[in-house]
Amino acid sequence: MERLYQNISKRKSTRKFNMDALDPSSMERVEQALQDIPQLFENLSVSFILVKDGEHFMEKGTSILGAYTKVKSPHYLVVACKEASGFRQAAGYSMAHVLLTLNDLGIATCVTYPGVDLKTIEQFAPLGEEEVPILFIAFGNPEDPLSLYPKADYYKRRSYKDILIQGPVKRKYKFILEAARLAPSSFNTQPWRFAVDGHKIHLLRVKLGFIKSKLFSSLNKIDMGLALGFMVIALKSKEMKFRLMKDPVIYEGMEYMITIEIKE
Ligand SMILES: Cc1cc2nc3c(=O)[nH]c(=O)nc-3n(C[C@H](O)[C@H](O)[C@H](O)COP(=O)(O)O)c2cc1C
Incomplete structure (x- = not known):
């Protein structure tokens, strides 16, 4: 990993x-x-x-x-x-x-x-x-x-401020969010948001308005899977113990996906 x-x-x-x-x-x-x-x-x-x-x-x-x-x-x-x-x-x-x-x-x-x-x-x-x-x-x-490889200033990605809807994030967990932040997404939409509560990271997807078609929502669900994959790869590379679980949180305009619970 x-x-x-x-x-x-x-x-x-x-x-x-x-x-x-x-x-x-x-x-x-x-x-x-x-x-x-x-x-x-x-x-x-x-x-x-x-x-x-x-x-x-x-x-x-x-x-x-x-x-x-x-x-x-x-x-x-x-x-x-x-x-x-x-x-x-x-x-x-x-x-x-x-x-x-x-x-x-x-x-x-x-x-x-x-x-x-x-x-x-x-x-x-x-x-x-x-x-x-x-x-x-x-x-x-x-x-x-x-x-083949990106130049130093290549990635056009949202800042932490944009994607973190609840914090704070312990310093030792920041690399997990950084992995998700760099994930590819359809039209670079980066639909992922994170609510962090201690050792739990909840993953949420920004819901699209009526104007955006069904197609874009479908693509954004794939994007969420990509971000989760990048986070899991990051966790495994550091040999951190964790589990994926459902522990829904509610935020307006967001669809809850999954929670990563990190075991200390
Ligand atoms: C689900 C999904 C669908 C995508 N579809 C296309 C596509 O049809 N054509 C294309 O040129 N790029 C496509 N991309 C690539 C994205 O535009 C690209 O990942 C994003 O702009 C971020 O750039 P990066 O991958 O170079 O980091 C897609 C990416 C994802 C994750």
Whole structure:
């Protein structure tokens, strides 16, 4: 986990890829890493289905969100899961581990919203029974090898003041929130907020107004899973004991997600 944790501040989205395929040994490492991805729920498995021929896959894609979604890369992972309760958060949680693992292998990534119809997806990626595609992860070598890692001033993220709705936070817990703060999110919306009460960190999501569509709320649920994944990776890297539990707190305009209880 230490390796993944270190990658939290060394990861960024890549949108310009070298369209050559990854070399076979790198691809093998990706396939190996995908064998053992942590899951948020024991009984709800998130799949990462490899599409090696990314170029043809995306050629068929029509994007509903315009240029933002269109990231052309030599390979993709189709993130898929059954539509059970919490499946979007579960997808985000597992994706956190995949993105950081690929980054650690020196492979560039970008999460993209699928603008490809289901028929095309099924042609390239055999979905499991009842599984639905949730997102894609574009991956490969970056066009500019120097652009893989972020520069010092890269991250455009909200400040602590913005995301902490109740404190104070013990100094020794700050790295956990810092990990979440750096997580990627759809349109960089960073919908996460934290209410800290002693050794409990409650995670909440900013609810969107009527004007924002259902799509954006769905994406923000995935973002919450990503933030949780980054926090868990941070905790595990420091070998801190904790558990995930439901201990709902109420704040106006927020949706409660989960609580991390840290054991001293
Ligand atoms: C759920 C989700 C969906 C995303 N969809 C897209 C997308 O369709 N197209 C795109 O270019 N980037 C997409 N992104 C990448 C975000 O724009 C990016 O993570 C965010 O701006 C923060 O930048 P960073 O990843 O470089 O830190 C997505 C990210 C997430 C987490």
